[in-house]
Amino acid sequence: MGSPPSAFLKQNNTIFLRFLMILLFGSIPDKANVCSNRSLASPSVLLGQSSSHILPLHTIKLDGNFHFDSIDSAAKDFGNRYHFLPSAVLYPKSALDISATIKHIFDMGTSSQLTLAARGSGHSLQGQAQAHQGLVINMKSLQGPETQVHTGEMPYVDVSGGKLWIDLLHETLKYELAPKSWTDYLHLSVGGTLSNAGISGQAFRHGPQIDNVYQLEVVTGKGDVVTCSKKQNTDLFYGVLGGLGQFGIITRARISLEPAPKMVKWIRVLYSDFSKFSNDQESLISSKNSFDYIEGLVIINKTRILDNWKAAFDPRHPLQASQFVSDGRTLYCLEIAKYFNPEQSLRAYFQD
Ligand SMILES: Cc1cc2nc3c(=O)[nH]c(=O)nc-3n(C[C@H](O)[C@H](O)[C@H](O)COP(=O)(O)OP(=O)(O)OC[C@H]3O[C@@H](n4cnc5c(N)ncnc54)[C@H](O)[C@@H]3O)c2cc1C
Structure with a gap:
């Protein structure tokens, strides 16, 4: 240091x-x-x-x-x-x-x-x-290259390293496509998160963002503009991904895409017992066909912010909501989501 x-x-x-x-x-x-x-x-x-x-x-x-x-x-x-x-x-x-x-x-x-x-x-x-x-x-x-979405069996997008993920998402949605792996917060740059890892609730299925990159254009420490991938200039590729900007500057990334979900069912489950929370999380992650997004959070509620979550209780059970006092407690939250197409029944998505 x-x-x-x-x-x-x-x-x-x-x-x-x-x-x-x-x-x-x-x-x-x-x-x-x-x-x-x-x-x-x-x-x-x-x-x-x-x-x-x-x-x-x-x-x-x-x-x-x-x-x-x-x-x-x-x-x-x-x-x-x-x-x-x-x-x-x-x-x-x-x-x-x-x-x-x-x-x-x-x-x-x-x-x-x-x-x-x-x-x-x-x-x-x-x-x-x-x-x-x-x-x-x-x-x-950085103004180039223009974001270019490539459709087909293995869709991908070529995007500038300075682009924000939120803007990239808007571009790919025009083609009903989306990157597979995300961060929770999307106003981060492509080059910035690829220099770390880029982790969110899809990582258990697709790996972090750095696992979903086909190719990079990098300016090296000598000033050369080099294209690298798993097969081309491999050391540079793996050095730059997660390299905190120490091995070169990412000026373009080719990122793998998938069909964007048409609808998402989003669920938050609160736990006061850590073992139950972690058992459920592990079982959901290891189940082959459960959810598309699974993320666990530990929340020390010092600001009563969680009390707003009373709205999440079933309105038919007002008593449950009134008994929910979170202030000062350590709680655990599983945030899960299932992607689905409204034209198909939800049951078709849960087979095991
Ligand atoms: C509110 C908030 C929410 C976050 N949420 C998540 C999350 O859900 N998941 C997650 O994984 N992370 C998350 N992070 C961490 C975040 O992913 C990293 O801090 C990331 O580096 C931020 O991207 P940035 O564009 O701001 O990068 P910067 O802070 O600008 O840069 C980060 C590092 O990357 C280098 N760098 C930047 N651009 C390039 C480039 N084009 N080529 C090479 N090196 C470059 C910089 O030199 C620096 O070392 C969050 C951070 C904050 C503040």
Whole structure:
């Protein structure tokens, strides 16, 4: 540790940049400023002003552009605990913009120690998408490639790494298709969750989001734009998936799709007994043909928020609802869903 989160370092004589390893949530001590011990490039180095043979960043020919002022938002994330101000933010329009920038930094040599981080939605908790005095790449500004849905027996979509999952869903629904594996919250970027894992209630059936990717386009630490998959540039493919941005920047992903359910029956079941809750969850997950979405939650109800769930009780049993007092208790919730087509009876969906 002792290195800035989500920044990768340039090394002249390795195939890729040597990326700093970041351990996911909880691995960074609570109050440590993980950047404090590093001597990093000054903004003037970033701009290329300290070296006669290096041209400043803003001389790179781009479709997008760099911002050097008003870049405070790139020093914030969802966790709101780490604030590492970069020296510049790149707003790329294409993978080539990212490639040209990384090549430029690579050519500056190791002495600049310049750090670089991709930023999707910035929903990291511990500064993983920040780069202290370095360069942040705002992936949401990436305009290409256009989202392209491919129908057929094995449908898939080609999508930009900066696209939000919610927007991707709207695109695929036009073809009555949807990705198989999700996160609960959909205003996260494709590249951001594929750099972690992407887990929700479909993972027990389809695996996490990183198990449902056919191909990636990645800008490597040398600035090369490389296509990789299970069969092509395999090490890069598996390094980048779940790699926290340390092995390259995802500029395009080919994601597996399935027919979108026409209707969904959504059920929440509350438990006060952990054993009953976990037994039910295990039995539902191991049953071959039960539900399409199964997720378990532990809820410590300190805010009485669960009392609103009284509405979930059968209105024919008002007594049950009135007896439901959740405040201060630890409860367990199974959230389950069954996809179905209203033209078929629900019974046809539960065969065992
Ligand atoms: C409210 C909330 C709900 C969440 N729900 C879920 C959930 O249900 N399931 C789940 O699995 N996770 C969940 N998460 C965690 C979330 O998936 C991760 O934090 C994810 O990284 C956020 O995506 P982002 O676009 O905000 O990424 P960022 O925070 O912007 O980036 C995350 C990491 O990925 C890197 N990165 C970003 N874009 C790229 C790219 N294109 N190429 C390479 N590296 C890149 C960054 O440098 C950084 O290291 C949730 C987080 C929050 C705050």
